Every structure is written in C-alpha cells, then in structure tokens.
Amino acid sequence: MIKAAIFDMDGLLVDSEPFWQDAQLLVLHDLGVNITRQDTINTTGIRIDQIIKHYYKTQPWQGPNCDEVCDLILDKVIELVGINKPMMPGVLHALNLCKDANLKIALASSSPLRLINATLKALDIEQWFEQRYSAEHLKYGKPHPEVYLNAAEGLNVDPKECIAFEDSFAGLLSAKSAQMKTVIVPEHKVAEKDQWVISDVKLRTLNELSTEDLVR
Template sequence: MIKAAIFDMDGLLVDSEPFWQDAQLLVFKELGVNITRQDTINTTGIRIDQIVKHYHKTQGWEGPSCDDVCEMILDKVIELVGIKKPIMPGVMHALSLCKEAGFRIALASSSPMRLINATLEALDIEDWFEQRYSAEHLKYGKPHPEVYLNAAKGLGVDPRECIAFEDSFAGLLAAKSAQMRTVVVPEHQVADKPQWVISDVKLRTLNELSVQDLTS
C-alpha cells in the first residue's frame, strides 16, 4: 500500500533543465572547456559537482576550484528560476491528487539545498512538502538510490510503500533501485526511448496523472 509520494525537482516540478544547460555552457566556455548542449542533456539528473569534476579531470582549467565553478553555475540557475518561475504543467494537479490520497509528500533532488529552497519558494509550493532531501553532500548522487532511501527513512515509510516521480533516467534508476513505485515524465525529446519501459507509469505531463496511477 502506497503511503508516501516523493518528488524529484528539476525537470519535473520546475522547467529548469534549460537553465542548467545554459549555465553550464556559459561558465564552461569562460573556463575554456569545450562542451555542447547535447553533452549537458546527456548528464541530466547527475549531480552538478560530479559533472564539474568530470570536466576538470578530462579537460582541466586554470583558476577557480571545482567548488567555485559549481557555485557559479548554481548562482546562474537560481537567478533564472527566480526570474522565470517556470513551473511544469500539472504540478498542482499531481500534488493535489497525492494529498487527497492521504500520502505524505517529500522532495528528493540531486540539486543543492540552496537551489531546492529557492525554487520551492519561487514557485510558491514549499508548504506542500513536509520534508526536503538533497543528494548534495552524499557520497553518491542519482542514479544511486541513497537520496530516495533517506527520504523514505525520514518519513518513516518503507521504500516499497513510496511512489517516486521523476523525469530523468538517472533519477528513475535511483527510484527503482530503492524499490519504489515510479512515475516518469520524460522530456519530450527523449520520451520515445525504450529505456522508460522500466517505469511503472509513463506520462507526457503530470496533468495526465490519475488516482489509478498512484496505486495500481
């Protein structure tokens, strides 16, 4: 029996993936690191410090540390989210269905807590989530399941009694590894890929979510 709903954030609640892409392209270009927009798409759902460390190892740069570069990228994303406030379609519908079903609701994101708090405040949905979890300081980010397991533990709910909402494949793997029921809403550009077959429910937007999707 499902008792809790755990939501990812970037790309699911907020249309921030383009902001992450733009911020990476801008900051890495200034550092002389050669990446493409497709490179940023390929790393969707991966923690930003892991991405930065990868490019520092493979291409390197002089000057700012990896931590400094992460903060530069994060500052740009927070700025754009605060200006644009790009809530994804169906967010309020999905949250309302989960609340009406009596689920406890939490958030589990690869993003730093600073961005989580800023985003929920910008979208005016912070009161919907009784707990928030970030993979920022964990040894491994998604696709490792730790952030989802932490959320379930914090809620006092067995992971097998949780339903996880995701948009990225890395996040989907994390939720499935945590043995949670999964709903995936992939970006339309990659929605037809066969990899999503491992999810329990696949939607085009959260507006399509039904009561049956939550439990059956």
C-alpha cells in the same frame, strides 16, 4: 499500499533543465572547456559537482576550483528560476491528488538544498512538502538510490510503499534501485526511448496523473 509520494525537482516540478544547460555552457566556456549543449543534456539528473569534477579531470582549467565553478553555475540557475518561475504543467494537479490520497509528500533531488529552497519558494509550493532531501553532500548522487532511501526513512515509510516521480533516466534508476514504484514524465524529445519501460507509469505531463496511478 502506497503511503508516500516523493518528487524529483529539476525537469519535473520546474522547467529548469535549460537553465542548467545555459549556465554550464556559459561558465565552462569562459574557462576554456569544450562542451556542447548535447553534452549537458546527456548528464541530466547527475549531480553538478560530479559533472564539474569530470570536466576538470578531462579538460583541466586555470583559476577557480571545482567548488567555485559549481557555485557560479548554481547562482546562475537560481537567478533564472527566480526570474522566470517556470513551473511544469500539472504540478499542482499531482500534488492535490497525492494530498487527497492521504500520502505523505517529500522531495528528493540531486540539486543543492540552496536551489531546492529557492525554487520551491519561487514557485510558491513550499507548503506541500513535509521534508526535502538533497544528494548534495551524499557520497553518491543519482542514479544511486541513497537520496530516495533517505527520504523514505525520514517519512518513516518503507521504500516499497513509496511512489517516486521523475523525469530523467538517472533519477528513474535511483528510485527503482530504492525499490519504489515510479512515475516517469520524460522530456518530450526523448519520450519515445525504450529505457522508460522500466517505470510503472509513463506520462506526457503530470496533468495526466490519476488516482489509479497512485494506488495500482
């Protein structure tokens, strides 16, 4: 029996993935790092510090350290989210269905807590989430399951009694590794890839979520 719903954030609740891509391209290009937009797409769902450490190892630069580069990227993403407030379709519909089903609701994201708090405030959905969990300071980010396991523990719910909502393959692997039921809402450009078959439910938008999806 499902007792809790745990949501990812970037790309699922908020259309922030283009902002992450733009911020990485802007900051890293200024440092002389050769990356493309496709490179930023390929790392969707991966923690930003892990991405930056990879680029520093393969294309080291002079000047700011990795933590400072992460902060520059994060500041830009927060700025863009605050200006645009790009809530994804069906977010309130999904949250209402989870509430009506008497599910506990939490958030588990690879993003730093500073961005989580700023985003929920910008979208005016802070009140929906009993707890918020970030993989920012964990040893491993997604696709490791730790952030989802922490969320389940914090809600005092067995992971097998949780349903996780994701948009990325790294996030999907994280939730499945935590032995949770999963709903995947992939970005439309990659929606037809075979990799999503491991999810329990696949949707085009959260507007398609039904009560049956939460209980079956």
